[in-house]
Amino acid sequence: MYLQGYSNGIQRSHLTNLAYLFTSRASSRPTHLPVLSRNVAAWVSSDSGLLAGESRSCLQWRAPKERRLGCERFRIWLNCGARPASPWRAWSTSSRTTVGEVGDEQAEVGCEDKEGGVGVEKKEAPHVAVLLNEVLAKFRDRRILSFVDCTLGAAGHASAILREHPELESFIGFDVDPVAHSEAKPRLQAMASSDVQLHLVLTNFRNIKKAVNGADAKLVHEGVNGILMDLGMSSMQVDMAERGFSFMKDGPADMRMDPSASLTAEEILNKWPEAEVARILRDYGEEKRWKHLARKIVDKRLAGGIHSTSELVKVIGGNTFGRPGKGKAVHPATRTFQALRIAVNDELRTLETALADAFDLLAPKGRLAVISFHSLEDRIVKRFFLKAAGIGQAVEDNEMGSEPVTAPEYRHIPGETRHSRYTRRKHLDKQGDDFSLRDKNVLEGSIGVVLTKRPIVAEADEINTNPRSRSAKLRVIEKI
Numbered sequence: 001m002y003l004q005g006y007s008n009g010i011q012r013s014h015l016t017n018l019a020y021l022f023t024s025r026a027s028s029r030p031t032h033l034p035v036l037s038r039n040v041a042a043w044v045s046s047d048s049g050l051l052a053g054e055s056r057s058c059l060q061w062r063a064p065k066e067r068r069l070g071c072e073r074f075r076i077w078l079n080c081g082a083r084p085a086s087p088w089r090a091w092s093t094s095s096r097t098t099v100g101e102v103g104d105e106q107a108e109v110g111c112e113d114k115e116g117g118v119g120v121e122k123k124e125a126p127h128v129a130v131l132l133n134e135v136l137a138k139f140r141d142r143r144i145l146s147f148v149d150c151t152l153g154a155a156g157h158a159s160a161i162l163r164e165h166p167e168l169e170s171f172i173g174f175d176v177d178p179v180a181h182s183e184a185k186p187r188l189q190a191m192a193s194s195d196v197q198l199h200l201v202l203t204n205f206r207n208i209k210k211a212v213n214g215a216d217a218k219l220v221h222e223g224v225n226g227i228l229m230d231l232g233m234s235s236m237q238v239d240m241a242e243r244g245f246s247f248m249k250d251g252p253a254d255m256r257m258d259p260s261a262s263l264t265a266e267e268i269l270n271k272w273p274e275a276e277v278a279r280i281l282r283d284y285g286e287e288k289r290w291k292h293l294a295r296k297i298v299d300k301r302l303a304g305g306i307h308s309t310s311e312l313v314k315v316i317g318g319n320t321f322g323r324p325g326k327g328k329a330v331h332p333a334t335r336t337f338q339a340l341r342i343a344v345n346d347e348l349r350t351l352e353t354a355l356a357d358a359f360d361l362l363a364p365k366g367r368l369a370v371i372s373f374h375s376l377e378d379r380i381v382k383r384f385f386l387k388a389a390g391i392g393q394a395v396e397d398n399e400m401g402s403e404p405v406t407a408p409e410y411r412h413i414p415g416e417t418r419h420s421r422y423t424r425r426k427h428l429d430k431q432g433d434d435f436s437l438r439d440k441n442v443l444e445g446s447i448g449v450v451l452t453k454r455p456i457v458a459e460a461d462e463i464n465t466n467p468r469s470r471s472a473k474l475r476v477i478e479k480i
Contacts, residue, residue: 128235131371132156138474139226144165149230154184157228170216174205206350209361225363230371261344268344269297359388378475386450447479448480457472457473
């Protein structure tokens with residue numbers, strides 16, 4: 001049970017008791033509900049926070065200003081005539097932010113974060129390109145003659161790149177999803193200038209070398225100035241129930257990015273051995289209950305198997321949230337859906353292959369930008385960038401520790417006190433030496449430069465406007 005705006009358990013219990021008292025009485029005597037609701041509303045919205053009458057002595061507390069928002073929501077909830085059966089569950093889940101794909105990304109409006117929590121969907125969110133300004137900033141003030149968008153989606157990033165760089169001569173974009181490809185193609189064709197050679201290919205980005213060679217063979221030898229990968233699902237895929245990506249909508253257990261692929265989530269759920277099901281839940285979903293859920297999924301086969309997303313959610317137990325934290329709650333089906341989607345589309349191995357080929361295609365001073373949405377993807381991108389840049393093994397073992405990016409004069413001197421080290425480093429910064437003028441979020445290697453020692457994440461304004469950007473992480477590498 002959770003009431004936003006109330007941290008004191010005693011106060012919360014008082015409100016809970018009142019809510020249950022009045023809704024219980026209202027259920028037996030419905031005609032009294034409006035009167036009772038008004039009485040409670042008057043108490044909740046009053047400055048003193050006191051209930052007039054016989055209960056005044058036992059609720060001697062004053063609601064501070066910061067709790068008035070919670071009081072107002074409580075008043076609205078009472079006035080709507082809520083039923084006593086699990087009254088707080090429906091209210092609290094509709095007003096709280098829910099986190100979806102683990103680490104990933106992207107909420108249905110008011111309900112999901114790429115795959116979000118249980119709630120009532122009010123509307124479908126249009127696709128909005130995440131971290132758009134941050135991506136553009138990494139390619140700004142650079143002469144971009146060739147660019148490859150490995151995941152077109154609805155062409156949000158692609159169209160912005162075309163507008164930002166009128167000097168473009170060749171633009172190549174591809175997507176494995178025919179729906180996304182058909183959406184992006186007319187949009188880009190309409191806005192691309194006649195000077196740009198536009199090549200839009202329906203293929204998986206693991207085939208980036210083959211696709212670039214087929215579109216413009218000279219780029220394979222001369223190199224590409226910029227490459228972008230926006231991983232994860234798009235809004236269009238989540239919003240289409242028949243694709244089977246969302247546990248908020250009832251649809252077939254499909255989850256294929258490429259509709260022509262043979263493997264579906266339904267086949268995994270109904271035919272794969274229990275050990276394999278458990279493995280993907282553990283490795284791809286990082287699900288703590290992987291053994292238990294694998295057993296439940298296999299046991300369901302005796303009753304006909306699992307053929308839809310709603311059946312899978314029911315097997316998992318999708319009517320309750322995980323433990324909330326700071327206004328967030330994770331739906332129990334989130335990790336299972338993520339694991340199945342990764343297994344169906346072989347996403348991690350595809351990413352590893354595509355990263356290596358994309359870096360090989362870069363021209364000198366060319367940049368590769370990758371937006372990931374969960375920890376598995378981000379870990380692969382981070383480790384590949386370190387390896388590709390030629391940074392020492394100590395960095396990889398230390399998870400991008402501070403040692404490789406600290407200039408010698410900034411490093412710790414044995415026997416130096418903390419205060420003297422601080423004074424010395426402050427003096428070096430004031431001198432304006434070469435290192436202090438550089439971005440300290442940069443890792444320099446012998447082959448490349450990692451421009452994001454720490455990933456770039458969405459600002460609060462973007463998260464409020466587009467909740468699906470919550471878990472997006474941008475990493476960029478430049479080839480020397």
